[in-house]
Amino acid sequence: MRALFSKPWFIGLLILPLFIAGMIRLKLETDILATLPGEVPEVKALKLLRDGFAGGSDLLIALEAEDEFESEEAMTTLVERLQKRTDLVKEVRWAQPMEQQAQSGAALMAWALQNTDPAELKVVRERLEGEGAKVKLQQSLQAVANSLDAEKVQRASYDPLGLLDGLDASAMSALEGSMFGLVSEDGRFRLLLVTPATGVGNYKAAEAWLKQVKAEIAEWRGERKLTLRYTGEPAFQAEIGAGIEKDMSSTIGITEVLITLLFWAMFRRLKPLLWxxxxxxxxxxxxxxxxxxxxxxLSIMSLGFAAIVLGIIVDYAVLIIQEARQHPELDSKGLRRLAAPGIVAGACTTATVFLSLIFSGLPGLAELGLLVALGVLVGLGVMLAFAPKFTAGKQPPNTVVVTTGPPARHGLAVVATVLLFGGMATVFALVGLPKFQTSAESLRPTNSEAMDTLQWMQDRLGQLNEASLPILITGPANQLRDRVESLSVKLDAAVKEGLLIRQAMPTLLIGDPAAQVANREFIEWLLAEQPRLEKEVDAAGFAEAAVGLLRGVCGVWKPALAGPWPQDEANAAAAPVLGRLLATGARAENADMDKGQGVALASISLAGKPGLPDRAKLAEVQRLLTPETGAWVAGWETLGGALSTLVQHDLNQQLLPILGLISLTLLITFRSVKDLLLSVLLLGGGLGALAATMSLLNLGWNLASLAAIPLLLGTGIDYGIHILLSLKRTGNDIRHVQATTGKAVFFSGMTTVIGFSSLFFAGNRGISSLGLACCVGTLWILLIVLWLLPHWRSWLRAK
Incomplete structure (x- = not known):
């Protein structure tokens, strides 16, 4: 048995089932929020906004026509078409014509009235009893005939009895926001919300469902001249999932091709290339x-690990080939013993640096670090196990490099060193260090039709000079109404002070069981008086539509009174709309809220442009939302500041331990303080040159590109270890080292650049900027390690 365990093939058979299980378990994570720290309040708010309310999985279809009439006609026929596809669509929501709005809004208005202040309904009843109804109807007629206020005329037309006088202005604002707000001011642009008939929990299901919906709409559209675009959760899932698949296949493929071409250009041999x-x-x-x-x-932030790993571990094979060429007399064991110290030291240092990313506050970045570290260690084991067997004693003749001529001179290297550090100092003095960008733009997709459509939708539905943001108010469900009312007072003051343009709080949409019990008497009275009131409305000369509201609310209350009373949001006739504004009970728990907690959705508008609020005013609003209010701004606009603080804190905490681990590894490897200091100078020069380049190009650090610092520390020190150990073995023979180990390190560095450059094309802006920073930094480190570092060591040793 012991003999079997010494056989690599037997060990491979033992671990094979584990790797197969891992491959089966591996899946693509298309949720952008899953790559962010869940404990950050702003991230919690975004997740709650998406998962806590009905409509979180809706597809948003944006439609624009040449005029208002054509837009309304197209939307009406499209809705009719989709409503027939019950296998695809569970529910559709759109800006309906006025008469349909009154019908669909009756349930919502009934809910608001039964939860309003009982004293307000008592006033309404007193006004409508006896001859009071006739007086109120005459007042409404006069308003219709003489008022110059269009809103007052409309209100008197559909509510001549004044039933809605029991609701305050803020409640009506919330109601209007619930029923309307899906059409632009000019009427040409309209929005349709489509709820899938079945769950689309993964990107494959979302992609298949979206394809069917688009096919149905394409058949309906025919020759109509319309603009149709898609966004929302299914569109994002399908787009991001397909993007991850494309990025994975293209980055690995491109990296492989470029590494192959580079290897052939440098070594001109096919057999080593194949193995x-x-x-x-x-x-x-x-x-x-x-x-x-x-x-x-694999998330959208970690998908680039494969290209990075390929660029790093191919170095180990090339270094082994280079040692085999220089020592053709060695067998595989001897070659492994010769090559292993430098490769193991470099791989362990690189893996340690990448592993440090698991302490990052960004889960996506931590996942990237873990996967790269795993890949480096696995690649180290594979290359040391197999590469010496393929190379020892099998190199072509005349591959041993023999350098001739005088020793390398230091003059040009001294000038280059002065220019390098002098140039960095000049740039920092004149331009400054690269700025840190606190926005969350780096977390968004690079090229996203769904994101562009969402921005277009906000532009068309929003006011040109203001930005609207959702507010989430959380707390115990039985205290939620009080919290909303308290916050409403605060925000009303902010409107008066000019901090906010407007605010809409769903105060009267939040259930109040005590008010429902007290208002039951009014509801029963209104049901009894309904025939009389309808006759008086007709006698006053109003159109048939004027009794629509009365019939609507009475039609809701009649069956409701026969059931459990008071009602909760889930059992009310208005539940489909309430679910978009309130989350309590099971829905709140499904969104990871504690039992008994609830959340209400409000909105604010402040100066700025759609999607781009005034940052100073937004910061003031956030200061108003103290912890006791239980309120958060739920938007990407607030995410950047919170995450940037977290990332900078992580960097400050991680940098010193990383430098300590690197220093310890280097001391163990070199057993020389001078070589340790040279390595530090190498890294400082490379990172400083990167920072100077970014300043000159007016590029800044962002939430993702900051990770380039620990990544460059890991890859940069790897090159330094190989060059310094080679210099140590050859007695600082610069020409020989540059012609042998230097050639392998150049290949290694360029493959790393190739690996990082593939991240340019990633579907995430942050990962793309990370790839750019790593490429530029690696090129600077290569220049220093291949040219300047050997001269620095030779000069120090000579001294």
Missing amino acids: IQGLLMLSMVLTLGAGGLLVGS
Whole structure:
């Protein structure tokens, strides 16, 4: 048995089932919010906004026509078409014609009235008893005939009895926001909300469902000249999932092709190229299997790990080939013993730096670090196990490099060193350090039709010079109404002070069981008086539509009184609309809220543009929302500041431990303080040159690109270890080291650049900027390590 465990093939058979299980478990995570820290209040608010309310999984269809009439006609026929597809669509919501709005809004108005202040309904009853109804109807007729206020005329036309006088202005604002707000001011642009008939919990299901919906709409559209665009959760899921698949296949493929071309250009041999490709693929398969067991998913932020890993571990094979060329007399064991110290030291240092990212506040970045570290360690094992067997004693003749001529001179390197550090100092003095961008733009997709459509929708539905933001008010369900009322007072004061343009709070939409019990008497009275009131409305000369509100609310209350009373939001006739504004009970618990908690959705408008609020005023609003209010601004606009503070805090906490680990590894590897200081100078020069380049190009750090600092520390020190150890072995023979180990390090560095450059095309702006920073930083480090570092060491040793 002991003999079997010494066989690599037997060990491989034992671990094979684990890797297969990992591959089966591995899935693509398309949720952008899953890559962000769930404990941050602003992230919680976004998740709650999406998961806590009905409509969180809706598809938003934006439609624009050449005129208002054509837009309304197109939307009406499209709704009729989709409503027939009950296999695809559960519910549709749109800006309906006025008569349909009155019918669909009756349930909501009935709910608001039964939860309003009983004293207000008592006043309404007193006004309508006896001859009072005739007096009120005459007042409404005069308003219709003489008032110059269009809103007052409309109100008197559909509510001549004044039933809605029992609701205050803020409640009516919330009601109007619930029923309307899906059409632009010019009437040309309209929005349709489509709820899927079945769950679309993964991107494959979302993509298939969206394809069916689009096919149905394409058949309906025919020759109509319309603009139709799609956004919402299904569109984002389908788009991001397909993007991850494309990024994974294209980045790995492009990286492989470029590495192959580079290898052929430098070594001109086919056989090593084939086995290197085989070992790279084996390393990736094993890494994906291990990643599936440990992580379980690949997110939009971690999908670039494969290209990074390929760029790093191919270095180990090339370094082994280079040692085999220089020492053709060694067998595989001897070659492994010679090459292993430098490769192991570099791999362990690189893996340690990437592993430090698991302490990042961004789960997506932590996942990226873990997967890269796994890939580096797996690749280290694979290359040390197999590469010496493929290379020892099998190199072509005349591959040993023999350098001739005088020793390398330091003059040009001294000038370059002065220019490098002098240039950095000049740039920092004149331009300054790169600024840190606190916006959340780096977390958004790079090219996203769904995101562009969402922005277009906000522009068309919003006011040109203001930005609207959702507010979530949370707390115990039985205290939610009080919290909303208290916050409404605060925000009303903010409107008067000019901080806000407007605010809409769903105060009277929040259930009040005590008010319902007290208002039952009024409801029973109104049901009894309904025939009389309808006759008096008709006798006063109003149109048939004028009794629509009375009939609507009475039609809601009649069956409601026969059931459990008081009602809760889930059992009310208005539940479909209430679910979009309130979350209590099971829905709140499904959104990870504690039992007994609830949340209400409000909105504010402040100066700015759609999607771009005035940052100073937004900060003031956030200061108003103290913890005791239980209120958060739920928008990407507030996310950047919170996450940037967290990321900078993480960097400050991680940088010193990382530097400490690197220093310890270097001391163990070199057993020389001078070589340790040279390594620090190498890293400082590379990172400083990167920062100077970013300042000159007017580029700043963002939430994702800051991760380039620990990544460059890991990859940069790897190159330094190989060059310094080679210099140590050859007695600082610069020409020899540059022609041998330097050639391998150049190949290694360029493959790393290739790996990072593939991130340019990632579907996430942050990952793309991370790839750019890593590429530029790696190129600077390569320049220093291949040219200047050997001269620095030679000069120090000579001194």
